Amino acid sequence: MRIQIIGFGVIGQGLARVLLRKEEELRQRYGLEVSVVSITDISGTAHAEEGLDLRKALSVARETGAIVNYPGAKEMSGVEAIEEIEAELVVEATPSNIKTGEPGLSHMLAGFKAGKHVVTSNKGPLALKYRQLVSEAERNNVEFRFEASVGGAMPVINLARETLSGDRITAIEGILNGTTNYILSRMTREGLSFEHVLREAQELGYAETDPTYDIEGIDTASKLVILANAIMGIDATFSDVKIRGITRITPEAIRLAKERGYVIKLIGEVKNSHLEVSPRLVPETHPLNVDGALNVAMLHCDVAGEVTVVGKGAGAIETQSAILSDIIAIWKKVKG
Ligand SMILES: NC(=O)c1ccc[n+]([C@@H]2O[C@H](COP(=O)([O-])OP(=O)(O)OC[C@H]3O[C@@H](n4cnc5c(N)ncnc54)[C@H](OP(=O)(O)O)[C@@H]3O)[C@@H](O)[C@H]2O)c1
Numbered sequence: 001m002r003i004q005i006i007g008f009g010v011i012g013q014g015l016a017r018v019l020l021r022k023e024e025e026l027r028q029r030y031g032l033e034v035s036v037v038s039i040t041d042i043s044g045t046a047h048a049e050e051g052l053d054l055r056k057a058l059s060v061a062r063e064t065g066a067i068v069n070y071p072g073a074k075e076m077s078g079v080e081a082i083e084e085i086e087a088e089l090v091v092e093a094t095p096s097n098i099k100t101g102e103p104g105l106s107h108m109l110a111g112f113k114a115g116k117h118v119v120t121s122n123k124g125p126l127a128l129k130y131r132q133l134v135s136e137a138e139r140n141n142v143e144f145r146f147e148a149s150v151g152g153a154m155p156v157i158n159l160a161r162e163t164l165s166g167d168r169i170t171a172i173e174g175i176l177n178g179t180t181n182y183i184l185s186r187m188t189r190e191g192l193s194f195e196h197v198l199r200e201a202q203e204l205g206y207a208e209t210d211p212t213y214d215i216e217g218i219d220t221a222s223k224l225v226i227l228a229n230a231i232m233g234i235d236a237t238f239s240d241v242k243i244r245g246i247t248r249i250t251p252e253a254i255r256l257a258k259e260r261g262y263v264i265k266l267i268g269e270v271k272n273s274h275l276e277v278s279p280r281l282v283p284e285t286h287p288l289n290v291d292g293a294l295n296v297a298m299l300h301c302d303v304a305g306e307v308t309v310v311g312k313g314a315g316a317i318e319t320q321s322a323i324l325s326d327i328i329a330i331w332k333k334v335k336g
Pocket residue numbers: 006007008009010011012040041042043065066077078093094095096097103121122123124148149151152313314315316319
């Protein structure tokens with residue numbers, strides 16, 4: 001299967017590394033031979049009909065920070081690469097933008113228009129334009145999968161839609177942002193202030209230089225919108241979510257909660273078509289009380305009851321579990 005990678009940062013490069021590592025295994029287990037025919041970042045596009053040398057692409061990215069330095073690469077944009085280069089599948093891994101969805105939105109739409117399947121880790125376009133994206137994919141008769149856009153390596157979307165396909169999911173609650181969970185976990189364990197832990201998390205690279213999306217609950221809200229649409233069939237968008245972040249949580253509030261056997265967690269919940277992100281009291285013994293940077297989702301099912309899944313919400317390699325599972329699912333479907 002010929003694949004194009006758009007966005008060659010943490011996730012794009014992680015995919016290249018995992019494809020190299022699993023080349024033989026994918027062939028043996030699934031008869032899947034992946035050929036990455038193009039890689040695009042903001043600098044341009046590297047392209048080879050017979051498949052790029054992924055080791056070379058990784059070393060170019062590592063040493064120069066720009067894929068345009070790959071031999072023969074051009075200053076070609078993502079949309080141009082999708083329109084002009086022959087391939088079956090696009091992996092879209094550019095930064096998430098919750099204001100416009102761009103550049104990912106244009107890449108995804110260009111992919112569908114060109115008759116290409118799309119796999120993405122980019123939540124922005126989905127949180128803003130879920131219905132449009134899904135209907136464009138359907139209209140063009142291509143697959144659109146996005147397990148990595150929620151919870152990185154935590155397999156919640158495919159679990160709900162495929163394994164639990166006989167159930168109706170009536171509500172979803174979860175911790176969908178690792179950075180805020182890391183901050184709250186350390187505040188709880190060490191009695192430190194929000195500002196202190198945030199500063200340390202930034203120094204250690206666990207939190208972004210601009211942590212607004214995480215600490216204000218925006219990242220969690222984007223993922224909640226995707227779950228509401230993809231799992232519960234609710235036609236919601238980002239502006240439908242009631243959002244409160246964790247910036248006002250004090251060590252005192254955490255201590256008082258602890259004395260009563262609770263922890264404070266940033267919970268995203270969809271229930272009765274209502275979407276909300278807010279800090280909540282969670283009993284210490286409850287399955288949603290997961291520590292550190294982990295993510296967790298509890299699905300309330302009409303047959304299975306409660307099903308909880310816990311996993312790593314991010315990571316260059318871990319997130320490839322989700323991306324690979326989507327690529328393999330598409331491969332199985334198209335090869336018949
Ligand atoms: N990191 C994770 O663990 C993780 C987990 C789950 C989901 N995600 C999501 O996956 C996506 C990628 O994350 P990341 O961590 O890999 O981000 P990243 O390291 O910032 O990489 C983004 C890549 O996209 C490129 N890019 C930016 N604008 C572009 C454009 N207009 N056309 C083509 N390429 C463009 C960047 O190029 P330059 O470097 O040249 O600017 C860079 O190669 C995001 O949407 C993120 O939310 C990430």
